[in-house]
Amino acid sequence: MYGVAGERWLAEREVPWLGGYEGSKPVRIGNAASDQLQIDVYGEVADALHHARVGGIPPSGDAWDFGGALLAHLETAWCNPDESIWEVRGGRRHFTYSKVMAWVAFDRAIKEVEVFGLRGPVDRWRQLRAEIHEEVCRRAFNPALGAFAQSYDSDQMDASALLMLQVGFLPPDDARVLGTIRAVEQRLLRGGFVLRYDTGATDDGLPPGEGAFIPCSFWLADAYVLTGRMADARRLFERLVGLCNDVGLLSEEYDPVAQRAVGNFPQAFSHIALVNTAYNIAAKSKPCEQRSGNPSAAAPGRS
Numbered sequence: 001m002y003g004v005a006g007e008r009w010l011a012e013r014e015v016p017w018l019g020g021y022e023g024s025k026p027v028r029i030g031n032a033a034s035d036q037l038q039i040d041v042y043g044e045v046a047d048a049l050h051h052a053r054v055g056g057i058p059p060s061g062d063a064w065d066f067g068g069a070l071l072a073h074l075e076t077a078w079c080n081p082d083e084s085i086w087e088v089r090g091g092r093r094h095f096t097y098s099k100v101m102a103w104v105a106f107d108r109a110i111k112e113v114e115v116f117g118l119r120g121p122v123d124r125w126r127q128l129r130a131e132i133h134e135e136v137c138r139r140a141f142n143p144a145l146g147a148f149a150q151s152y153d154s155d156q157m158d159a160s161a162l163l164m165l166q167v168g169f170l171p172p173d174d175a176r177v178l179g180t181i182r183a184v185e186q187r188l189l190r191g192g193f194v195l196r197y198d199t200g201a202t203d204d205g206l207p208p209g210e211g212a213f214i215p216c217s218f219w220l221a222d223a224y225v226l227t228g229r230m231a232d233a234r235r236l237f238e239r240l241v242g243l244c245n246d247v248g249l250l251s252e253e254y255d256p257v258a259q260r261a262v263g264n265f266p267q268a269f270s271h272i273a274l275v276n277t278a279y280n281i282a283a284k285s286k287p288c289e290q291r292s293g294n295p296s297a298a299a300p301g302r303s
Helices: 040-054 061-077 096-116 122-139 159-166 175-188 214-226 230-241 268-282 287-292
Strands: 253-255 260-262
Touching: 040 061, 040 096, 040 287, 061 096, 061 122, 096 122, 096 159, 159 175, 159 214, 159 287, 175 214, 214 230, 214 268, 214 287, 230 268, 268 287
Parallel strands: none
Antiparallel strands: 253 260
């Protein structure tokens, strides 16, 4: 993370004399995320590079060297706890999403060798991919929940678990995937929209309470597409599109009680999710199928 002028030192401090918008304290200058570890990012980069090649962008030796350097670091880094996708402030943990995305990084590198004939230590990558997959299935799956939990040995749910399906970690008909979708519906839905996690039960270093995170609701719609629940996907998508303002922009979160937009506005993350879900529902070639390598359970033309 860098400042707008390229600064690498983004020391964070609170300014208690400022009340914040509608009393939304604390007001901070700087960003503590500059000192955080987010292992999931490596998988995002590797996935993007792979799908760029799949999409027809010519292979680049520099890009492959860069990806190889990332993987060499990830070989030892993946097993560490981190702050993961949500940049939590409650301390590092073994977040399920970060481990899954580490698996994605090695999986995509293996595909680069198998599909495009690129060179790399593929046997070692296959071993690491299998090791991560086994560990996640053993330590992140909570039998009492019937679902993959937020982190290892946890009983809390996290909406990022929905992305396990989209990245191809498990197939759409796997009972653990279906149980995870069900647990998200039971534990994280508020007013028809999806929370990131239960802020009252999860120590993220912030006061409890926030709106439903709009991208997470789109992820649930995508999960419905991949598991054949097209009617549910359409209903949720239409409800989410209805949150756009008069010029078609979405915020980061939505408060279903106050029925208002909250959080960053406009939020690119929300719009990326909207576009992906629109294509997942309406297009024959679905982004969720392309990314996961799994066909959806929905038959052509099914509503």
